[in-house]
Amino acid sequence: MDQVVAGNRAVWEQASTKHVREYDELLEEAQGDGVLFPREKELLAPVLAKQPLVVHFQSGHGLDDVALVKAGARRVVSVDYSSVAAGAAQRRARELDVDCRYVVAEVPGVPVRDASADLVYTGKGALIWMRDIDAWAQDVARVVRPGGHLFVYESHPAVPLWSWDQDEPRIRPDRSYFAKSHINDTFPANGAQEWQWTLGQVVTAISNAGLQLQVLEEYPEPFWRPQDDTSAAAWSGRLPNSYALLAQRPL
Ligand SMILES: C[S@@+](CC[C@H](N)C(=O)[O-])C[C@H]1O[C@@H](n2cnc3c(N)ncnc32)[C@H](O)[C@@H]1O
Numbered sequence: 001m002d003q004v005v006a007g008n009r010a011v012w013e014q015a016s017t018k019h020v021r022e023y024d025e026l027l028e029e030a031q032g033d034g035v036l037f038p039r040e041k042e043l044l045a046p047v048l049a050k051q052p053l054v055v056h057f058q059s060g061h062g063l064d065d066v067a068l069v070k071a072g073a074r075r076v077v078s079v080d081y082s083s084v085a086a087g088a089a090q091r092r093a094r095e096l097d098v099d100c101r102y103v104v105a106e107v108p109g110v111p112v113r114d115a116s117a118d119l120v121y122t123g124k125g126a127l128i129w130m131r132d133i134d135a136w137a138q139d140v141a142r143v144v145r146p147g148g149h150l151f152v153y154e155s156h157p158a159v160p161l162w163s164w165d166q167d168e169p170r171i172r173p174d175r176s177y178f179a180k181s182h183i184n185d186t187f188p189a190n191g192a193q194e195w196q197w198t199l200g201q202v203v204t205a206i207s208n209a210g211l212q213l214q215v216l217e218e219y220p221e222p223f224w225r226p227q228d229d230t231s232a233a234a235w236s237g238r239l240p241n242s243y244a245l246l247a248q249r250p251l
Pocket residue numbers: 005012013016058059060061062064079080081082085105106107108123124125126129130
């Protein structure tokens with residue numbers, strides 16, 4: 001494993017202890033309505049109706065996995081390089097009796113068979129940890145079967161630029177949309193090196209890997225609010241904060 005990636009992994013092992021400390025709260029959340037956003041459910045409905053085998057790249061706390069099973073997935077195989085995150089998620093899945101299996105491994109290089117997934121699901125803070133977006137897209141295209149789908153629900157690549165001022169949105173002077181990377185300065189992965197992939201780079205990587213784009217929607221709402229008790233002006237509806245993407249591997 002590359003040194004920077006190994007450093008990020010160490011940060012995530014530490015950050016993921018939150019999933020253990022807050023195990024009961026997360027268990028309760030998983031038992032509730034689920035964490036999939038309404039639009040996400042709408043976009044995924046036709047795929048989930050076919051009871052897909054899902055491979056989740058970078059599954060974190062795993063609440064998405066429980067929600068995917070509740071929404072129709074036959075089984076979810078989840079991959080994350082944090083053994084702490086995967087361990088807590090596996091314990092929760094067992095307790096809830098949902099068919100989710102957790103594998104500790106690096107993305108890309110996911111240790112599942114070629115063409116074994118009906119759906120590769122990922123996002124909510126995943127792509128910024130990929131140091132090579134083309135290698136990531138190639139791995140997705142390898143894992144998904146012909147006719148299967150990739151679904152991404154992600155933070156908008158412009159988000160690193162937004163300040164969290166409450167009076168009006170401002171562009172951070174230390175950031176560029178076209179920078180290659182920056183050091184994360186928010187919880188939970190504070191200190192880790194994030195990579196920046198523009199929307200054009202993400203779409204081009206997916207297309208070059210042989211997948212066909214079906215949906216690309218941008219939203220003003222963030223999928224996560226780093227400062228829960230405040231309301232940043234950047235979240236008031238004028239700026240992009242998240243996006244969803246659905247692509248299919250041709251038959
Ligand atoms: C912000 S979480 C997002 C995951 C999930 N959607 C969630 O909300 O918990 C990012 C996850 O990616 C994992 N991760 C980061 N880089 C990775 C890599 N190269 N390979 C595998 N997992 C990685 C981290 O361990 C972390 O659990």
